[in-house]
Amino acid sequence: MPILKKIAVLPTLLTLGNAVCGFAAIACAGKIDGTEVGEPYFAVSGWLIILAMLFDSLDGYVARLARTASKFGAELDSLCDAVSFGVAPAFLLMRMGPGWTPAPVFHQLLACIAALYVVCAVLRLARFNVEAALDTAGSRRFRGLPSPGAAGCLASLAILRGDLAMGRWSGINLEMVRGGLEVWSILGALAIALLMVSRIPYPHLTKQILRGRRPFSHLIQVILAVFVLVLARELALVLIFWIYGLGIPARYAILRSLRREPRPAAAGLDDVFRR
Amino acid sequence: MPILKKIAVLPTLLTLGNAVCGFAAIACAGKIDGTEVGEPYFAVSGWLIILAMLFDSLDGYVARLARTASKFGAELDSLCDAVSFGVAPAFLLMRMGPGWTPAPVFHQLLACIAALYVVCAVLRLARFNVEAALDTAGSRRFRGLPSPGAAGCLASLAILRGDLAMGRWSGINLEMVRGGLEVWSILGALAIALLMVSRIPYPHLTKQILRGRRPFSHLIQVILAVFVLVLARELALVLIFWIYGLGIPARYAILRSLRREPRPAAAGLDDVFRR
Numbered sequence: 033m034p035i036l037k038k039i040a041v042l043p044t045l046l047t048l049g050n051a052v053c054g055f056a057a058i059a060c061a062g063k064i065d066g067t068e069v070g071e072p073y074f075a076v077s078g079w080l081i082i083l084a085m086l087f088d089s090l091d092g093y094v095a096r097l098a099r100t101a102s103k104f105g106a107e108l109d110s111l112c113d114a115v116s117f118g119v120a121p122a123f124l125l126m127r128m129g130p131g132w133t134p135a136p137v138f139h140q141l142l143a144c145i146a147a148l149y150v151v152c153a154v155l156r157l158a159r160f161n162v163e164a165a166l167d168t169a170g171s172r173r174f175r176g177l178p179s180p181g182a183a184g185c186l187a188s189l190a191i192l193r194g195d196l197a198m199g200r201w202s203g204i205n206l207e208m209v210r211g212g213l214e215v216w217s218i219l220g221a222l223a224i225a226l227l228m229v230s231r232i233p234y235p236h237l238t239k240q241i242l243r244g245r246r247p248f249s250h251l252i253q254v255i256l257a258v259f260v261l262v263l264a265r266e267l268a269l270v271l272i273f274w275i276y277g278l279g280i281p282a283r284y285a286i287l288r289s290l291r292r293e294p295r296p297a298a299a300g301l302d303d304v305f306r307r
Numbered sequence: 308m309p310i311l312k313k314i315a316v317l318p319t320l321l322t323l324g325n326a327v328c329g330f331a332a333i334a335c336a337g338k339i340d341g342t343e344v345g346e347p348y349f350a351v352s353g354w355l356i357i358l359a360m361l362f363d364s365l366d367g368y369v370a371r372l373a374r375t376a377s378k379f380g381a382e383l384d385s386l387c388d389a390v391s392f393g394v395a396p397a398f399l400l401m402r403m404g405p406g407w408t409p410a411p412v413f414h415q416l417l418a419c420i421a422a423l424y425v426v427c428a429v430l431r432l433a434r435f436n437v438e439a440a441l442d443t444a445g446s447r448r449f450r451g452l453p454s455p456g457a458a459g460c461l462a463s464l465a466i467l468r469g470d471l472a473m474g475r476w477s478g479i480n481l482e483m484v485r486g487g488l489e490v491w492s493i494l495g496a497l498a499i500a501l502l503m504v505s506r507i508p509y510p511h512l513t514k515q516i517l518r519g520r521r522p523f524s525h526l527i528q529v530i531l532a533v534f535v536l537v538l539a540r541e542l543a544l545v546l547i548f549w550i551y552g553l554g555i556p557a558r559y560a561i562l563r564s565l566r567r568e569p570r571p572a573a574a575g576l577d578d579v580f581r582r
Contacts, residue, residue: 048426055425062337108433114386119394123333150330151323158383
């Protein structure tokens with residue numbers, strides 16, 4: 033068998049950082065045991081998934097800057113994505129729902145949805161790899177919700193739940209909010225799992241926000257978004273990820289029902305957030 | 308972006324069966340809580356990894372039989388392998404070692420080795436994908452311990468431990484055996500993680516055992532091996548996987564130290580088991 037000789041060290045390390053964060057998120061979620069002691073691990077596990085997303089966007093960026101993008105790098109990247117954005121959020125989801133004791137039927141439903149989430153995530157990643165290899169134009173749109181976006185949706189809910197336990201939200205009815213989060217995470221996970229394997233076009237957020245030349249108002253929008261993110265980071269994360277995950281297909285469906293095709297790729301993000 | 312149009316249904320379902328078994332193994336391992344109630348889940352989780360291996364060998368076989376092997380199938384296969392043979396055994400490993408309470412230092416060491424195991428598994432899978440794409444001869448040997456073999460090593464230890472708890476091994480000192488298994492799993496996992504990314508040649512077991520024409524004695528060997536497997540299945544699994552995992556590099560090292568290169572691929576498995 034021929035031998036792979038040289039690889040780019042820094043991008044590979046960043047990609048592996050993604051996998052290590054994903055595995056650490058799984059390990060932390062494993063410490064959630066249904067007692068009050070385990071609740072803060074929801075937040076730790078969620079933030080580790082967000083950190084994995086950071087590594088994931090850095091590795092490709094560094095590889096393209098250094099012109100060391102390779103087949104090995106692409107393969108490794110999607111394998112690590114399967115860990116961090118497939119298994120980790122699904123395992124975290126299983127901890128977010130009701131346990132076996134009060135409601136075995138709901139727990140079984142949750143386990144099935146979590147398995148479906150993993151299946152959809154690996155299908156999405158495999159399909160993307162095959163289509164990206166054929167894509168010479170370098171599209172600025174994905175077909176189907178990207179797996180990091182889907183993982184972010186579940187991670188943001190977990191962070192919110194962990195913060196609830198740490199007393200940052202005193203004065204509200206904890207039990208009710210937690211019950212609401214349980215229902216949201218189960219139904220939401222089902223929706224985003226199916227959106228991952230759909231053909232609905234999603235804008236490539238980092239590409240559209242950070243690259244190329246843009247109107248001045250675009251910069252102001254980004255700065256405002258960062259402010260909101262810092263001020264109330266838990267709710268902001270939930271809003272950002274779920275608007276991206278569910279808002280874009282909702283807009284797509286509305287536009288289609290009005291018998292108008294959505295505008296082509298060039299219109300992009302500005303439009304999404306302005307509506 | 309161009310669109311992936313047609314895929315082979317049966318092989319894809321088998322590959323997804325692999326991922327679902329892997330995820331179920333993780334979910335079961337998550338129920339191990341250090342109490343006696345959780346101990347049987349070691350065996351369940353271990354058997355689910357073995358079942359994932361079965362799906363993994365079936366999918367490629369069916370795809371080749373039906374001549375539907377494709378790039379999409381290969382990509383999906385390695386993503387599912389990352390779940391079942393990367394994350395699942397590593398997470399199970401974290402449950403097999405000492406908990407936080409008695410020995411935080413050993414637990415940290417274990418967490419590091421588990422993360423290293425995931426990293427080595429994804430590196431092994433990515434390297435294999437790149438090298439297999441360049442390999443037109445269809446080698447009957449792997450470079451480095453294949454990830455299902457490594458996963459089998461850890462799964463067999465977990466099955467043994469689960470069976471200990473279920474009282475099938477009454478009359479022996481449980482505490483001592485369990486302590487021995489803990490040390491074995493930690494040091495063994497480190498060894499097999501490094502062997503995965505090594506260049507040591509490993510025979511392709513299923514290819515060598517099941518395909519082509521072989522001497523009559525070969526069939527008798529296989530039947531005897533199956534008998535041993537059925538008679539004492541826990542120990543037999545441990546022996547088979549660990550002899551494959553550690554015996555082959557040991558033989559390789561001995562042959563090299565005698566300044567004789569190991570025989571070429573055609574000699575294969577018969578030689579390995581005869582020595």
